[in-house]
Amino acid sequence: MTILYQSKRAVFGVFAAIVFAIGAGVAFADGLRQPKGRIVLTMSGKIGQANKEKDAVFDMAMLEALPQHSFTTRTPWYDRPVKFTGPLLSDLLAATKAQGVTINxxxxxxxxxxxxxxxxxxxxxxxxxxxxxxxxxxxxxxPLFVIYPFDSKAELRSSTYYERSIWQLKRMSIE
Structure with a gap:
């Protein structure tokens, strides 16, 4: 009986994870939702998906709806390794259908x-x-910080990548 119960719980857990993943994707499948809260990020330029004129704007809830990722890394700005959590930049670029070579x-x-x-x-x-x-x-x-996983590759621990890690992010323009 215990094995059957645990098996049903495992199946339910997998089902719940699938439903959540599909639900998060649907929020962006037919276009970007309209923000309900304060806008914290604006994306512009060469994007194919907008929700405010030619821009894609995000409130914090919209960013939270994207798949979340975490890593712990050392940085020049903190005296200890810290954990960062948020959506991958690549997921934001995909959500806005960004087409370009550079992000300002x-x-x-x-x-x-x-x-x-x-x-x-x-x-x-x-x-x-x-x-x-x-x-x-x-x-x-x-409230937003573009951060590289510095501890994952030695090449990332350089001024080039530290300079690209921009905090208090408010806008990204795709060229």
Whole structure:
């Protein structure tokens, strides 16, 4: 009886995971939803999916609806390894049907950096919304932080990739 119960629980768990994955995808399959909360990210330029004129705008709930990924890494900005969680940059690019070679990423203070789109697939970049499982306030480099998994490859621990890790992200323009 116990084995049958555990087997039913396992099947239900797999079913629930499939339904969640399909539901998250459907939110973006027929176009981007309209944000209900404060807009935290605007994507523009060479995108094929918009929800506000020619731009794709996201509130935090829309970013949370994308598959979430986490990694722990050391950075120059924290004195210990920290955990970052959020959607993959590649998932955001796919959701907006971005077609280009460069991302011009801009922060709240108008700092802008160019990120090659190829980096998104090659390195598993996260648009982090959580730091150590907590939302990031503006004073803590939030609410969004483009972050590379620096500890995954020695080549990422260089000024080139540190400079591409932009915090307080507010806009990405695809060229």
């Amino acid at each position: 990423a801009s922060a709240i203070n108008d700092y802008t950096i160019r990120i090659p789109m190829a980096d998104a697939e090659a390195h598993g970049i996260i648009v982090a919304r959580l730091l150590d499982d907590q939302p990031m306030a503006v004073r803590d480099k939030g």
